[in-house]
Amino acid sequence: MLGVVRQKMLGQSLPKIRPVVSVLRSYSSAAKQMTVRDALNSALDEEMSADPKVFLMGEEVGEYQGAYKISKGLLEKYGPERVRDTPITEAGFAGIGVGAAYYGLKPVVEFMTFNFSMQAIDHIINSAAKSNYMSAGQMSVPIVFRGPNGAAAGVGAQHSQCYAAWYASCPGLKVLTPYSSEDARGLLKAAIRDPDPVVFLENELLYGESFPVSDEVLDSSFCLPIGKAKIERVGRDVTITAFSRMVGHALKAAEILEKDGIDAEVINLRSIRPLDRSTINASVRKTNRLITVEEGFPQHGVGAEICASVVEESFAYLDAPVERIAGADIPMPYAANLERIAVPQVEDIVRAAKRACYRSVPLAAAA
């Protein structure tokens, strides 16, 4: 992939997030656009076509075409044997999925949102993640658990939690967090092909976002490596790590910071477990300052792990304390104004970056 450059798109109505466009060999604006929804759908379609052992299971994935239309058209194409509508019984169908994976099939189990995965979490952790280890290699579990994760809009406390930190703390799991359509295609294909249990955390608010995709990305053999982060924007002054929807916020923050002469490097983590510590540390060794951004709760979060990793590996390179931007340490409120301040906003990232660069007035003492 060539270096990343921002392009001003003049006079065009832009999607809600302005994606960073990669430099194409020719500057033609004929780069294909693809929504994250279509990216996921096409990835599922291609992997199901390539391997008859792959099947999809979950609530409303078949006749309803998917609660968020991610599995649109798949029932019609592959039939009810391979696209299975389940009753609303997460513990039951997640366990059935893991059992099918024990036998050698490759299930893709959809949770309507990862909030409901808590009903099945024993199967994800104890039946899936640990089996290969406990059996000394006899029982590998080639399963993918996927679905929307994190906050949506106005859905309240029980439907808004981010589970990245919870699942990523467990050895034996792989945890992926796509941002763009390229991420969605490449990482889902990698997840389905991987022989280990993968937790694939999507984001409902990203489903409708369009991103440019190259011919390479559109090819059915396209696959991204698991465990490798992507540097979305190269910079010199401060490193900002983010995943999923927050990558878009971080990129916007980087544009704002540029006007103030701060050149931010934005890392799209893509993989929370394994975490790409070497890319993160290499970046911090270059910029000497780090902001971690995540949607989830701050305590014991992804940012805490990244901070610890950087302190352990690159302490001498830090010129400022590591800053964490995360969801507010409260259950998600419903009222729109409260919800807005419960989730990281672009200005939060900008403010933290300036603090790390010693460019802001010291905060008032905490209460």
Add this chain to the structure above:
Amino acid sequence: MALSYLRSSSSRSVNLLKPLSSSLPLRRPISTDTTPITVETSVPFTSHQCDAPSCSVETNPKELLTFFRDMALMRRMEIAADSLYKAKLIRGFCHLYDGQEAVAVGMEAAITKKDCIITAYRDHCTFIGRGGTLLEVFAELMGRQAGCSKGKGGSMHFYKKDSNFYGGHGIVGAQVPLGCGLAFAQKYSKDETVTFALYGDGAANQGQLFEALNISALWDLPAILVCENNHYGMGTAEWRAAKSPAYYKRGDYVPGLKVDGMDALAVKQACKFAKEHALKNGPIILEMDTYRYHGHSMSDPGSTYRTRDEISGVRQERDPIERIRKLILSHDLATEKELKDIEKEVRKEVDDTITQAKESPMPEPSELFTNVYAKGLGVESFGADRKEVRATLP
């Protein structure tokens, strides 16, 4: 007991010409004798939403002798494990199966190694039934390299995938949805095989069981749910945990059969019936009325919630090994001495294997980091002090 021999004179004369290993020149060698014998089970089957199978079970001397030997081996193995645990060579959890052997051997007699079995943590004898070796059992219990999980699983995590034994699970009830998943995969792959998912009377109340049963019935999965009802969920008697301890009826629209789980032949008959049913009609529940002599685990004496009289009563009246012994003797298939010799042989085999297992080394420290993933991606993992101990996952 009704008894019928099918005898053909030609096979008899062939036998007389064969060299006999026994010291009695007129005795037919029973280790290979497959002349059919029909035995009546002493307790009839009780059925729910289906017709019960016949109480007349087909067997033969070879099978009966195999039952005897296998159950004697399992019994001896579990008792030896008890001693090893008390000698602190086995650590952590150890859930013993003595008393319940008839379920493991009867089931194996009705199925093939292509059918799947999955159970909970009381899995030592089920593993042996699936073809696991004594060495793999004792070495795993003692956490040694020769163990079936290379010492990394322990008592509750025995697996033998090549004979479709899927464990070995510590979370009560979890194995039932997993078993229904195996059945799903068997149907998906058109293998014409079935899965037996075993669980206890304690696990029978788990919600995920009903979730899995609902899906299995909806999708016609070849899943056989086997409740090994030993009447106690740890220290809680079934009537204190279940409003309705008629576990074979719990399936509601799913048929069920209640079986004398101390009678290996009844177990065999029920499993044969269940396999045929599951392949044609989807899930079925088998409730095995059985009993464990030991407590729930090695830390439970097993006598605070049941009387010693109850335990010795079952041993007297219903012991599965004694039942087969009586059957063999009454049909004149072997002498008492021959059977006692088998028991001595089995005891020696267990003792010798323990000696061998004790010589197996503990796993290498590097094994800490193996098998975390099937595909490690060259990722790093860490020990307790990550600056001291790191490894790349293979």
